[in-house]
Amino acid sequence: MKRKIIIGNWKMNPNTGKVASKWFQEAARLVSRSKKTEIVICPPFIYLDNLSRIRTSKIKLGAQDTFAENPPAGGGPFTGEVSSEMLYNLGVGYVILGHSERRAFGENNQIVNKKIKGALSAGLRPIVCVGEEERDESHKYFDIVKKQVKECLAGISRDSFHKIILAYEPIWSISTTKARRDAVPDDSREMAVFIRKTLSDITTPAIANKVRILYGGSVNERDAEGFLRDGRVDGVLVGQASLSVEKFIEIVRICEALKN
Ligand code: PGA
Numbered sequence: 001m002k003r004k005i006i007i008g009n010w011k012m013n014p015n016t017g018k019v020a021s022k023w024f025q026e027a028a029r030l031v032s033r034s035k036k037t038e039i040v041i042c043p044p045f046i047y048l049d050n051l052s053r054i055r056t057s058k059i060k061l062g063a064q065d066t067f068a069e070n071p072p073a074g075g076g077p078f079t080g081e082v083s084s085e086m087l088y089n090l091g092v093g094y095v096i097l098g099h100s101e102r103r104a105f106g107e108n109n110q111i112v113n114k115k116i117k118g119a120l121s122a123g124l125r126p127i128v129c130v131g132e133e134e135r136d137e138s139h140k141y142f143d144i145v146k147k148q149v150k151e152c153l154a155g156i157s158r159d160s161f162h163k164i165i166l167a168y169e170p171i172w173s174i175s176t177t178k179a180r181r182d183a184v185p186d187d188s189r190e191m192a193v194f195i196r197k198t199l200s201d202i203t204t205p206a207i208a209n210k211v212r213i214l215y216g217g218s219v220n221e222r223d224a225e226g227f228l229r230d231g232r233v234d235g236v237l238v239g240q241a242s243l244s245v246e247k248f249i250e251i252v253r254i255c256e257a258l259k260n
Helices: 017-030 045-052 084-089 109-122 140-152 158-163 185-202 224-230 245-257
Strands: 005-009 038-042 059-063 094-097 125-130 165-168 212-216 235-238
Touching: 005 094, 005 165, 005 212, 005 245, 017 038, 017 045, 017 059, 017 245, 038 094, 045 059, 084 109, 094 109, 109 125, 109 140, 125 140, 140 185, 165 185, 185 212, 185 224, 224 235, 224 245, 235 245
Parallel strands: 005 038, 005 235, 038 059, 059 094, 094 125, 125 165, 165 212, 212 235
Antiparallel strands: none
16 A cells, blocks of 8 residues: 655745744644654745754655756756755755646656656655646547656656656646636546556556555645545645645645545
């Protein structure tokens, strides 16, 4: 059985390090007795250093992006970039890659693929986001997600697959999408099964089974239980609701209370 994982993606929030530290300290206190759930918070880069100094064995840190290459000397002339090695050296364990909000800036599957390879070789666990913009009646969205999975994971060594987390985030359900719609556990289940099959086709069923698949897209404390119980996923990636420590902790609590 894979361990369930709850990931908070703070996106470009909050506005001050003070608020970030207060959130983190409070959450660390509230989850100190959690047993089953892996908890990861992905704040903006600039808060990672401070948050890594707050003592907790329960909450791990993730970044929201990384540089696509690992320069041989560990650093290099890449203004504005942060390398996977720098993140790893700070104690960061995870990195969100291929988020639709970054893809909207022009990031494509090939760039995501490079970033995944760089992250893995530096010792980070990539949280790879895939998901369609719309659900069309001819079901082309399956092809879109299959292409994303295949191209993002092209050339990744089979030994590394167990470190990869795939987050299915349909853009039409993300909180910041205009005229968004709610997804339901059936949407998540259907796609999680399809992604697992795609992974199986590019590796083996046993390897595909080791990859954790998450659902993300406006998950909150009211609907998290449905996704976690009936969505065939190994966890959830939470954006908006992770900005509230109470809501996020409630989602962790729901996960802890699940039977399996
Ligand atoms: P949301 O964001 O929960 O606010 O929809 C999820 C994400 O974009 O990672």
